[in-house]
Amino acid sequence: MQPSFDPTAAHFASRYLAAFAALPVAVQYGFAIVFGLVIGSFLTVVVHRLPVMLERAWRAEVDAAIPEASDATKFAAADPYPERFNLAVPRSACPHCKHVLRAWENIPVISYLALRGRCSACGARVSPRYPLTELATGALAALSLYAFGPTWPALAAFGLCAALLTAGLIDYDTRYLPDVLTLPLLWAGLLVNFGEGGFATLHDAVTGAVAGYLFLWCVYWLFKLVRGVEGMGYGDFKLLAAIGAWLGWSALAQVLLIAAVAGAAFGIVATWRKRMRFEEPLPFGPFLAAGGAITLFIGTPLYALLG
Ligand SMILES: [Zn+2]
Numbered sequence: 001m002q003p004s005f006d007p008t009a010a011h012f013a014s015r016y017l018a019a020f021a022a023l024p025v026a027v028q029y030g031f032a033i034v035f036g037l038v039i040g041s042f043l044t045v046v047v048h049r050l051p052v053m054l055e056r057a058w059r060a061e062v063d064a065a066i067p068e069a070s071d072a073t074k075f076a077a078a079d080p081y082p083e084r085f086n087l088a089v090p091r092s093a094c095p096h097c098k099h100v101l102r103a104w105e106n107i108p109v110i111s112y113l114a115l116r117g118r119c120s121a122c123g124a125r126v127s128p129r130y131p132l133t134e135l136a137t138g139a140l141a142a143l144s145l146y147a148f149g150p151t152w153p154a155l156a157a158f159g160l161c162a163a164l165l166t167a168g169l170i171d172y173d174t175r176y177l178p179d180v181l182t183l184p185l186l187w188a189g190l191l192v193n194f195g196e197g198g199f200a201t202l203h204d205a206v207t208g209a210v211a212g213y214l215f216l217w218c219v220y221w222l223f224k225l226v227r228g229v230e231g232m233g234y235g236d237f238k239l240l241a242a243i244g245a246w247l248g249w250s251a252l253a254q255v256l257l258i259a260a261v262a263g264a265a266f267g268i269v270a271t272w273r274k275r276m277r278f279e280e281p282l283p284f285g286p287f288l289a290a291g292g293a294i295t296l297f298i299g300t301p302l303y304a305l306l307g
Contacts, residue, residue: 021150028150032141032158037108039162040137044130045087047169052081054178097122108134133169137162140293147297153199156192157296160185160246164289167239171285177235182242189245199296200248208244212252213237236284243292251295254302258291259284 020028056079063070082090092101099121105111112131119126140161148154167181186209192198193205200208216237223231244252267282 017150017152028145029142032145033138036138036141036158037134039141039158040134041106041108042087043137043162043166043169044133045092046166047133047173049085049087050178050180051170051174051176052079053086054180056085094119094121094124094126096124108138133165136165140165143297151197153192153197157199159188160296161293163188164243164293168286168289171235171283171289175233175281175283177233177239177285179235179238182235182238185242186238186245189242189247192246193248199246200251204248204250205245208247208249208252209241210244211249212240212242212244215252215256216240231281232284236288239285239288239292243288243295247292247295251300254300255288255291255295257302258294259287262290263287 020031023031059075084090090100092106093099094101097119099119105115105120109131112126112128115126117126117128118124141158144154144158144161148157163181163185167177167185170181171177190202190205190209193200193202198205216232220230220232220237223229240252240255243255247255263282263284266287
């Protein structure tokens with residue numbers, strides 16, 4: 001019997017996957033790392049620009065709603081970015097001298113090393129966070145391939161890691177977890193687990209999304225009513241809901257435990273090194289994101305340890 005022609009996208013996609021899986025393992029890792037570095041380079045742009053774009057959109061909404069209270073001129077004077085400003089426009093430039101990066105100055109990690117961490121035009125230091133974010137994304141791509149093999153779940157796992165890294169960095173910088181990241185991540189988690197071969201059953205994913213949101217919502221209100229403090233924001237509830245949608249409800253206790261321990265350790269070290277005041281609130285998002293990524297790769301061995 002002749003194999004029938006299947007014109008669906010899934011058929012083409014599975015052929016690409018089969019071709020990738022047939023490559024030597026070292027080449028697969030090479031592809032994964034280069035892909036991760038390039039995505040990481042894009043993530044640095046998102047982390048830097050998305051908060052600016054969101055603040056502008058928010059200002060415009062407020063100005064439209066209450067024009068008499070508008071401080072648009074004052075805000076425009078303090079806003080150093082060009083009028084057209086999104087994830088693609090303008091091209092990346094040195095924040096000190098506005099030198100527009102040429103293609104060879106924009107290669108992940110390599111350009112940073114070749115230029116010894118300085119702008120080629122004015123010599124201003126470039127933050128090591130750019131190459132570190134790129135390296136971390138490359139490592140997460142390799143780790144996804146290692147943990148899940150050359151499969152679609154590996155690509156999905158990498159997508160989850162990239163989103164968690166972006167959300168964590170933005171929360172660390174701005175104390176704000178944008179809905180435009182957390183909500184699509186939640187829907188994506190439910191979709192990934194829709195059929196067979198996801199990270200959790202659809203039942204556990206839906207329960208995880210609801211339980212993740214409700215648990216932190218309850219903790220938030222408990223603290224607010226009992227002690228009158230706001231330890232978290234609504235963005236944290238949505239991020240844990242998204243992690244629950246990806247990994248299922250049974251992962252949530254471990255994610256929270258890792259996040260709480262890592263957050264406390266970070267707070268103690270930061271206070272001790274005088275980087276922070278004791279009463280200063282910590283952003284919880286980076287630690288939730290780390291707990292989610294770790295649990296994605298190691299599963300939930302903590303439960304076995306704790307009996
Ligand atoms: Zn410069």
